[in-house]
Structures are given as C-alpha cells and as structure tokens.
Amino acid sequence: MGEGTEGRQPVGQLDGLLREVRRQASRGTDPETGKVLEWLHRQTGAHVALIADGAGRVESSTENFPPDVLTPLAPLLARLSGGQLDTAATEVGALRVRCEGLGAHEPRPVLVVAGSSEPTPEAVALTSHVGTVLTLLRHAESSERTWRAYQDKARQLRFAVLQALLAGEPLLARRMTAGAVPPLLDAGGLRVHLLHCPPPERDRISRAHQDPSGYHGPNLMVQCPIFKEHLICLIADDEGAGEGAGTSGPGGRAHRQGEILRRLVRDNPHYALGVSGTHPLGATAEAYSQAAHALAAARTAPSRVASYHGQTPLDGVLARQPAVDWARSLVGPLDSVPKTSVDITRLALNMPRSAVAGLLGLSRNTVAAHLRRAGGALGQDLTDARSRAAVHLALALSGSCADPEAEAGQPPPTLDELLGTERAAAWAGTVLRPLDTQHRRTLRAWIDANTDAQRAARAMGISRNTVRAHLRATEAALGLDLLTTGTGVHDVVHALHISDVRAG
Template structure:
C-alpha cells in the first residue's frame, strides 16, 4: 500500500508531466516527444526511447539511450507493437528494461525504458502514465496533420474551380466537384471582391468563413496564386440583388470584407461589377482595376464603374472575322497551349504556373508555341493588346457568323469607328497631359520605367509616381497585374489614328 506521502510525491511528479501536456496542447507546432522523454529520464534516471516499425527504428530518444538493448528484445517489441501485449519487463545487455505499448491498437510504437536498476514501484508507475500522454499527443498530432492536409486539399480544389470558371467553364467546374457542388455554382451571377491584406492574415480570413464542405457558404474564397497578399473572393449575387449591399439577401461575405477593410488600415478592396459565372475572368480583371484605384480611394474600397468594353463597341461581324483570322493558326497548336496563353492574358505567368501546378518554364514553353504559331511577340505590349482583344472577341457567346472567304479588316480599320473613338476619349479624359505623355512613353518602351524616364528626361521614380496617379484616376491596374495595359494601348492608338 502506498502511503499519503508516496501519493503526494507521485502527484507532484505528475504535475510536471501535466504542465508539459498543457504547454504542447496550446501550441500549433508538432508534438515534441523528446521533451516528454527527457521528463521521464529526469524522474527515473533511466534512458528512454520510442521505437517504431521494428527494433532498428527509433523515433525519438534521450541523449544516452543504449540502442544495443533493442536487438535482443526485437521479438518482444514485435509482440508489443502488434498489440499482443500491453507491457513487458525484461533484461537486456545487463540493463533492466520496461516496455509499454503506446496507444490501444497495433501497429503502434513502443516506449522503452532502460536503467541500471529496477525502479521503485512509485517510479515505475510513471511509465504507463507517460505512455498514455505520448498516445494522446500523437493522436493530437495526427489530427492536426489530417486537418492541415484537408485544408491544403480544399485550397487546391477552390483554386481549380477558379481556374475552370476563369476559362469560361462553369460546367467543367461542376464536374470537378465530384457531385459536391458548391452553392456558388448554383448561382446565376457573381461579383469578385479582391482583398489585399497582409499575407499572414489570408489563411485566417479564409478559414474563419470556411464551412464543413471546404467552401464558404454560398461564396468561395481563393488564395491568389500570383500575389501572396491577395484573396480572390467570389461572392454570389441573387437575381434581384444587382447592387452592392442590396436587400436581396442577408449580410454575407461581401459585407464582412467591407468591415474588415474599414477596421484595418493595411487592407484594401476592389469590387467588380456583376457577371455571369462564365464571365469570371472579366470580373477578376475588373476587381484588379478596382483594387488599383482603392489604394487612393477614401476608405480603401473601390467599386468598378468602368465603361463598356472595347470589344462590345466594335462592328460585330468584321471584328469577329478579324479575331478568327488572327487566332486561326492556334488550330495547329495543342489546346492546352492556347488555354494557358488565354489565361496569361489576365494573370501573370508566375500566377498561371501556380494556378495550374506547372513550372514557369513549362508555361513559357506553351506560350512560345502560341507566339510562334501567331507570329506575335507577346512581351511587346502592342502585340499583347491585339491578341488580348482577339481572345476577348472570340470568347463572346454571340460570336456572329460571317463570310471568312473575304479578307479580314485591318485592326486600324476596326478601331477607326466613332464608337471606339468615344470610348477612348472617355477612358483617357481624366488624365492630365503630362501623365498621358508619361504613359505613352512607358508603353512605347514596353513598360520599362527606366527607359521611359530616359526618354522623357525625368527620374524613374517620377515615372512610377505618374503611373500610380494614372491608376488612381483611371481606375485601372497598371503596375500590379497589368490588366489595364491592353485597354490603354488601344485607347492611345485610337486617338493617334484620329490625328492622322
């Protein structure tokens, strides 16, 4: 029988083990098995190890653990690992060895305690307690790893859904879910809220609003693959809820994002117009423009209030004929290369690589194939703008039929129409003349700020300051994603055509 003093002494010794458990339970790190083994070593004077698989695999051990004791007891360890025995006491290499299975079921690791002398009963009783604590910590670690794996896979699926939607494929996006269709794909329309926040906040924001399915209720939050400080938030819109903050549905993710920006000076938010699911790429482009404007906007929030797109103002049949002719050589390249290039029109190449799980060299190789087929250098802003416009025209749902036996119109002829001129004048009207000169020089040098500065006789920092101002007053993105560059190339060229 153990006296009161013995019980008190064991309780005091176990308090140290409980403190270690509480410390590790409150940590997000992997369980530190070695600290528990070191605690048992201090209490017993014996050397301790956790053995897995067979007698040759030591997961963790105290500094002076005699590994030679494991070979003679290999068969005993195998029975403990299989769950045939709960514990065992033996002699090996002149040492007293006690073994405890960790956890209830096999296959399981084994706690091995080797000392010069047999421990007193009160000390020996600490060994099964330690085994129970190790089982609990390992189970917690397994749960944490499972949760991290789940979160990673959910993130990958959400990114894949975004990719499918941006490629204009809501049907493909539905098929990718394996039947567990997120409510967003049942919605007819959406807005994209592009949130800029510190990188460390992205996981927290996404996980707070994540449901058990790995989605975000009726919405979807995706980590931007190109910019680590961006969250792409696809917010479903009811048919009757055509304005931000409308009354068609209760407050949701959109309202939460507005509150986050209001309460955090380091946050900014760009919000697109309402689009169909098939126009997700256009919504993303608009949100990028709005985010560029949000940096200088009151409250660091900007809604996209852009005018009609250029492709919607061009004569339909001639424009479609021009686009089909320009893109016709893509029939000779793999569809994957064409799809990757189309995506690279709105997402930086590094982002395309992350989005598709490819290397940047692979993405560049696909784009090179397209460039060779088209005879275009897509690093040239004018070539890029022309191909961007052709993709936009070819992606319209009402691509009108025409007689492609006739020669296609020249791009300059398409851009010479009055509607295009009005569009260009409206787009550029907010710019001061010196900002317009800077913008023209920057585009003439293929967006090389240093070369533009040399051409204008000003500093590179002044060039970038002018571009930042242009972003703010025009509400387009020039320096982050560069999604506003094609429209400005066309707008400046249209006004130049008017002067000829």
C-alpha cells in the first residue's frame, strides 16, 4: 500500500476524514459508507470493502475492489464477524489483505483492505481510524433510527389516548397506557387548546415540550391526522388550579403551557389559537368542538386567540320529554344497524367523510357504505345537510338513559313542533343576531345548496371565492366552525329552520 495524494502528514490526512464525518453527522441521515472508503483508498492506494456479516455480503466497496479475494477469506471473515478475532492480516495471491472487525455486537461488519504491497504503519493507523469512524457513524445511525422509532411510537400512543378520550372512554385510555399512564388522565378536567400553525411546525413544537415519558408533563400535544395545520393540545385544568395556582403543581404547569401557546401565536403571524371551556375527561369531544369553534373566531381576531363563550346548545333549550320522544322515534331504527356503522355515522355527523376515512384508516367508499346503511335504516339521506342536522340533534337528545319512555298511544311531536317554541326562537335569534343581511343571505343560499359553495355562488350570481369569504366572515361573527371541521353547520341549519317556522 503506497502513500496517498491528499497530504503526507497524519494531521492533514485526518482533517479530511473529520470533515467527512462532520458532514455526514450534520445531515442526520444514513451514513454514506462509500465516501469514507473512498477517502481511505485515496490515502493508501488500497482497495477497500465493508463486509456486512460473516456470510460475506458486501455492504459497500471502492471501485475495482477484487471480489474474488473474499472467497478464500470466508472462514476468516466468519471468525472476525463472530467476535473471535478483532484484526487479522493475510495474503491472497499477490494481494496483502488486512481485516478489522467493527463494533461490539455480533454479527460484526468487517473492514477489508487489500493492496499490492505491505501496508506502512501509517496506512495501518489510517485503516484503524476509518474502522473507528465507521463504527461511530453506524452507532449514530442506530441511535437516530431508535430515536425516530421512539418518536413514532410516542405519537401513536398520544393519538390513541386522544381517540379514547374523544370516545368518552378515559378508563380505556388508562388501560391502553398501563405502566405509563399520562398525568393528564389523573386531572379533574381539561381544556382543549387548538393551535393552527404551518404543518412542519407541529412536530417541532410538540418535541420541544415533550418529556422523557413521551408526554408533555400534565398535558398532551397531538398532531391532528386530518387537519394538517392543527396541533391539538389537551391541557389539564384541575378544579381550583389555574392562574392563581402554584407553579410547582399540575395547575401551574398547565397554566404555563397555555401561556406558551399564546406566546407562540403572538410571535408568529401565521398562528391562531382556539380555547375551549373546562370539561371532565369524558367530555373531551365537546371540548374539542368548542376549541374548533373558537379557532374559527380566532383567525380574524386581532390577537388571533379566542376562547369559547358559546351559548346553550339547542338540545338544552327544547322541552325535554317531547324532544326525547321525537329523537327516539327518529333514531330508534339504528338499533338494527351494526354498531360499527352507528359509530362511524356519529363521527361523520361531526366532520367531513374524508376526515373520518383518514381518522379510521378506511376508504371514503367504505365510510359512504356505512352511512348508506345507517341512512337507509333511518329513512334519511345523510349526505343532505338538513337531514344530517336532524339526526345529529336526535342523537344528542337520545343519549340520556334517564328519560322515561313516551306514554303508550302518544305520537311523538314533529321537528317543526319542537322548534316552534319561544325558547327555540330565542336560541335561534341569539345564534343569527351577529349577521348582517348580506351574510345571512349567503348562509341561507349555502345551506340550500347543501353546503356546496360553487352551487351557492351560481344561485346568487357571485363568485365561489366571494361565497367562501362571506362564510369566513360568518364564522368569525358567530364563533362557529363552518368550513374546516363543519361542527357549526348543524346549529345554523336549525337556527334558519326555526326562523322559517316562526315566519310561517
């Protein structure tokens, strides 16, 4: 093995090797073994290969490395890979060959250097340095791979906890996390902070506040798999904790997390934040819905932060027993439908079908089939905004088992009869009061067009972009999400319906 061409002093030679190591380490990707082997070839003139294991599989090699040299080396390579030897020197024909086993765990890769002459002490030292560098790069790659796998699993577990809470199952969330229960599940309540930010920023923010257990102290940050700009932050809010709580307790840490999110919004003009009211863990879905409504208002607020200050939902103002009788008569046929179809239908009444498909890992056609099955049993077209709103209201009303059954022989009221009361009218007036005539007209045309902005634009003789601009302004005025999750559509459908009933 002869002298290299990149400098004869060891320090100069190693500088080149260190530059290559720094370049690869800064990229955080899989090591480019071939670059390091080529560097050694340029320094020594020898042919170099990295053998992956005792079976002789070549992982990387310099150009023109003689593969025939490996066959007679097979027994030696097996011993080096198995940890029985660390280094060995031998001859194969006219070639002088030096082999080094790399790393501590079998099967070890083996560095093979073959030249036409006996290697100089400097060449042997450079070969050992390269072996050390390759070992460190492979350790770094393994650590990076382990870190990424851990982050992936942590994200999956956080998402599973969120799913269980959205389903109203905090006990299921505890069972799924046995041995590593997130502190959030011991909180007396929570608020959902829904952060709107550029998608690449979500992972950075979540990692910055992640603790060694994969959670976020007493809180939880989950990247929404459907709305790529949303980071869902579940922040513990124990009774009596909050701004006045000591910073060493859960309430204090939770308060700091909320302040951190507000500061992020203040410092980044493309961020916005919607904050729910306080809810028990089992009502996380309601908290999320409130945060989505608040986020719709936050986008146009000067501070780009809004807290939910909504009114009583419609099911809370209707006469209870007549409303429950109507609801049970409408959704009773769902008892004959498979539970999976019912659960998917509930989800699809609160978010777009494409979102449900992505959330559950199903195709849109499969989601549509479940909706058709449920709609067929109900005698409703669940692609129609008004039918969806009616079924959504009925499901909310029929969720209580404490209400007695209707008296025999008494027919349930119609929806128009339920919505024709003074209390319902007052509710609708409160919902629609912030809208001017133009925005109310656009909202009605949009509902009449089954929430299709293009059809509404044609009916009104304006552009689709104008319709969407009016709807965004309506979201801000009403504090309801209409265009992202669509959770506010049911309220405006009912409010407009009540106005029509009263006008009739």
